Amino acid sequence: MDRPKFYDRVRDDLFNGKLSQAQVEGMEAILNFWEAPPIAPTGEFKVNWEIRSLGWLAYMLATTYHETAHTMQPIDEYGGEKYFQKYDNFPELGNNQPGDGARFHGRGYVQLTGRTNYTGMTPVVRQFYPDCPDLTLDPDAVKNPNFAAVIMFYGMFVGSFTGRALKHYIGDPEREQEVDFYNARKIINGLDRAEAIAGYAVKFNAALESASAKSKLLAPSI
DSSP states (O other), X not given: OOHHHHHHHHHHHHSTTOOOHHHHHHHHHHHHHHHOOSSOOOHHHHHHHTTOOHHHHHHHHHHHHHHTTXXXXXXXXXXXHHHHGGGSSBGGGTBOSTTHHHXXXXXXXXXXXXXXXXXXXXXXXXHHXXXXXXXXXXXXXXXXXXXXXXXXXXXXXXXXXXXXXXXXXXXXXXXXXXXXXXXXXXXXXXXXXXXXXXXXXXXXXXXXXXXXXXXXXXXXXX
């Protein structure tokens, strides 16, 4: 991929003509994992890795753009400790101890939330970065860009966030497969801001294509 060309395009189309170093570094963590993860994915992650199309990357960048308030850096969910107390006893998230709501509030590129998700993502990240701490003991480690990228890729590839995955919505247009950036929002959060995020994805996709980014393999029919 011609990264300078990519950044020139997104700078104008999505960032009002200016890109900070932090925004570039955040996108670099995502692009680097797409092009050369530290090790090859395994298991279900590998199955999805081998069918990914360029639209998957565009949609992940668009999701990051939205979820991080355009900073492209892993961030904390907005809210104070009192706000998060309502999630202290929340079985759906695995929160079962006083303070769990605040301790496991949303963090990262896609706002990882809840004790269950922090527990489950620890071994996933460690496959790629063995120095990753136990995320239940060090929740702020989710804001490490490399760790946050793994969490986003894995969750959106295998559908661990909501049961829906990128392969359910985004195929390869060169094979006349559907690309549904609007409904792809269901991978993360229903249809909340789905139209806006779909628009961002179109722009990221155009920037990737202009920079000669490639899908590794063509996706099957969806």
